[in-house]
Amino acid sequence: MTASDTRQLLVDAATRAFAEHGVHNASLLEITRQAGQRNRGAVHYHFGSREGMLAAVIEREVDFLGPRERELLALARETPDDDLASVLAAVVRPAIELAETGWRGRCYLQIVAQLVDDGGPRIPAEVHDVLSRTGGYDVFQLLQERLPAMPDAFRDERLALVTTFLLRAVADRARSEDREIPGRPQLPTEDFIENLLAMVTAMLTAPLPT
Structure with a gap:
């Protein structure tokens, strides 16, 4: 087995462990x-280090996400200044496409949410x-x-919660x-998107608490 093979096995194991047990709690020995x-x-x-391994897990999906997110971001910049949905789509659509590639993509999303x-x-x-x-x-x-x-505190809170959601x-x-x-019935992909x-547009623009 080559060093590259060993590294790949470790990245796969870390991807599962970080998603299941948490980035900070997963056992490196396990x-x-x-x-x-x-x-x-x-x-x-x-x-x-643990951080270096986490970076390797994240890096594996960069070549997939980077071009797609920037492609949709360019389209969003052409929409009106109050159009939040087109901006959010630049996160949602690539995430769905990544999740549909298999377990690695789904674990990646859980890790980034953490x-x-x-x-x-x-x-x-x-x-x-x-x-x-x-x-x-x-x-x-x-x-x-x-x-x-x-206020900045409300904006930051909403963005963090929306991203995780x-x-x-x-x-x-x-x-x-x-x-x-099978669990509950799922909407067709485009309806889900x-x-x-x-939903998230409404979350971001909801009236502030008094």
Whole structure:
């Protein structure tokens, strides 16, 4: 087995573990075991640290997400300044397309949702650098510009909650297809997208509490 093969096995094991147990709680030793490696230091040898491994997990999807998000962001920039749905679509559509590629895409969405919950300052610099290669940060910059005026604390809270909701809703929908026992009926993909965009637009523009 080559070093590249070993690295791939470790990234796969980490992807599952980070999604299931949490980015900060997943056991590196268990990841090593699940990857079939006997060397307890395999993670540090190949990635340097937990953060380095997390960056490798995120990086695997960059080439898929980056071009697609930027393509849709360019279309969103051509819409009126109060059009939030077109901006949100630049996140939603690539996420759905990624989730439909298989378990790795679905786990990725769960992991990024965790990072959003953690908040910007807690995201390791090397992970932040990888995420910046997607179009996500540019999408949310435009979204902030188009939001109705509100205090920063409310704006930041809404954006964080909406991002987490979007990612998890998409991942949960895709994961439902893997269940042995069918869950509730699912909307057709395009109806799901349009309904989700309508819901999150309403969340972002809801009246502020008095």
